[in-house]
Amino acid sequence: EPEVTQTPSHQVTQMGQEVILRCVPISNHLYFYWYRQILGQKVEFLVSFYNNEISEKSEIFDDQFSVERPDGSNFTLKIRSTKLEDSAMYFCASLYGSGTDTQYFGPGTRLTVL
């Protein structure tokens, strides 16, 4: 069964450094998402991406964040200058589109900012 994959599974970085989190969505899916979950808290929406552009973003998704789909398979989340409070689990999700609202989530990347 197709699945969403994410790399790395765990990323440790120093405050102020740039990180890129990578995701490979399910191949025929058209909608892509990033969510994050701070330890012990709810899963929060960051950004949705469709037709090669951001369709919606949350207040969390400020100028330090960007997303890109550089080729036909990868979907990346970049944090330009990490802060301690960016430490969280980051989940990528994809959705097929027509006729369904089921999002398929990747296993997540645990980001630790020191």
Add this chain to the structure above:
Amino acid sequence: SQQGEEDPQALSIQEGENATMNCSYKTSINNLQWYRQNSGRGLVHLILIRSNEREKHSGRLRVTLDTSKKSSSLLITASRAADTASYFCATVRPFSGSARQLTFGSGTQLTVLP
């Protein structure tokens, strides 16, 4: 505003018993979904119920939706130790177009004792 609040926050039952988790939300929805998360892992989609549906079944899962009360319940029958996980409800707004992002609740931690 908060959307999707589950109760109880934690539930502990014996194997074989039924587990019921409730979710309340504040705004109109297109659909409501339930996800499961094993400790430190990704989110697994369980079931989706649309705003014009009242009840849905999938295997040992039964979901109800009461849009007049803005609430949903998830029933797991004949629980197993392997059902131990966190369960989240998540809503999709109507007319969310190409975004269709999920708004998650805070989750119920279910522990099924063998």
